[in-house]
Amino acid sequence: MKKHIQLFEEYLGKTGGRVTQQKLSILEEIYKTRTHFEVEDFIDRIRAKDKKFSRATVYRTIKQLLDAGLIQKILTRDGKVYYERTPDHHPHDHLLCNVCGKIFEIKDEAVDTLLSQACAAIGFRPEYRSLHIYGQCQRCTTAKL
Amino acid sequence: MKKHIQLFEEYLGKTGGRVTQQKLSILEEIYKTRTHFEVEDFIDRIRAKDKKFSRATVYRTIKQLLDAGLIQKILTRDGKVYYERTPDHHPHDHLLCNVCGKIFEIKDEAVDTLLSQACAAIGFRPEYRSLHIYGQCQRCTTAKL
DNA sequence: ATACATGCAAATGGTTTGCAATACG
DNA sequence: CGTATTGCAAACCATTTGCATGTAT
Numbered sequence: 001m002k003k004h005i006q007l008f009e010e011y012l013g014k015t016g017g018r019v020t021q022q023k024l025s026i027l028e029e030i031y032k033t034r035t036h037f038e039v040e041d042f043i044d045r046i047r048a049k050d051k052k053f054s055r056a057t058v059y060r061t062i063k064q065l066l067d068a069g070l071i072q073k074i075l076t077r078d079g080k081v082y083y084e085r086t087p088d089h090h091p092h093d094h095l096l097c098n099v100c101g102k103i104f105e106i107k108d109e110a111v112d113t114l115l116s117q118a119c120a121a122i123g124f125r126p127e128y129r130s131l132h133i134y135g136q137c138q139r140c141t142t143a144k145l
Numbered sequence: 146m147k148k149h150i151q152l153f154e155e156y157l158g159k160t161g162g163r164v165t166q167q168k169l170s171i172l173e174e175i176y177k178t179r180t181h182f183e184v185e186d187f188i189d190r191i192r193a194k195d196k197k198f199s200r201a202t203v204y205r206t207i208k209q210l211l212d213a214g215l216i217q218k219i220l221t222r223d224g225k226v227y228y229e230r231t232p233d234h235h236p237h238d239h240l241l242c243n244v245c246g247k248i249f250e251i252k253d254e255a256v257d258t259l260l261s262q263a264c265a266a267i268g269f270r271p272e273y274r275s276l277h278i279y280g281q282c283q284r285c286t287t288a289k290l
Numbered sequence: 291a292t293a294c295a296t297g298c299a300a301a302t303g304g305t306t307t308g309c310a311a312t313a314c315g
Numbered sequence: 316c317g318t319a320t321t322g323c324a325a326a327c328c329a330t331t332t333g334c335a336t337g338t339a340t
């Protein structure tokens with residue numbers, strides 16, 4: 001069985017949730033895409049397949065997937081919202097260019113370690129995290145000069 | 146002159162913004178509070194003083210203060226939004242308990258350093274950042290056992 | 291059986307926008 | 316003076332909710 005399905009089922013088991021056709025389809029569809037996506041587009045896409053999915057169900061499932069750490073939410077400075085799968089269940093962080101809007105990814109194990117230690121120091125049990133850095137990308141910085 | 150006022154004026158100068166009575170009052174009022182606050186409450190509070198402040202102006206100013214790094218935005222898992230001043234202009238990060246909703250702060254210089262390096266590595270010029278860790282605080286973890 | 295999940299449409303709530311009036315540089 | 320800013324109310328848009336029906340366990 002695919003790893004993300006297994007993880008989701010484990011999560012649902014732990015939290016008293018039920019495994020449903022819709023939830024699995026939504027997860028599968030999200031995991032087919034490697035890049036970030038908007039919910040509205042996603043709903044169009046998944047509805048085009050076969051079943052009908054209500055907006056409510058998609059959002060309800062997204063919330064659970066977030067909790068389960070299987071997807072990440074990305075917020076732009078101007079309020080746009082994207083989601084994306086968590087590659088290999090290893091969360092990565094985002095740099096958002098305030099000028100062109102492009103989104104870059106960074107992955108730093110050392111940061112993970114430090115944050116885990118910081119949490120442990122006060123007995124906090126982390127479930128998932130969100131790290132966004134807003135600024136200007138190289139292209140936009142040099143273009144301005 | 147107070148440091149935050151000075152920083153804000155510098156920021157406005159750089160970005161072609163104007164220094165207005167409202168902006169300064171909003172900044173001052175925010176800096177009187179050390180804890181996080183909701184915008185709606187804030188508007189009530191500042192309106193109670195002397196002037197009228199439109200919701201729009203408050204939001205427009207908040208956006209500029211965010212860009213200037215003078216305040217930080219906090220997002221709870223269930224969508225509540227708080228803002229708070231950035232103490233001494235040193236951004237700190239937030240741990241949010243998904244059970245009791247309490248918000249903890251952490252400050253780790255080493256994380257700052259690592260992130261700065263990661264940005265520099267791809268030529269990204271960071272302006273401000275948002276780092277939230279969601280999970281369970283010590284009290285809620287032990288209470289559950 | 292009996293919770294939990296779904297779909298629908300309406301509601302929510304934070305934030306933004308258009309426009310005319312006003313104030314900064 | 317010209318341009319950014321303000322206030323107002325209406326608009327926006329992501330997300331949530333109430334309720335009747337459906338379904339996993």
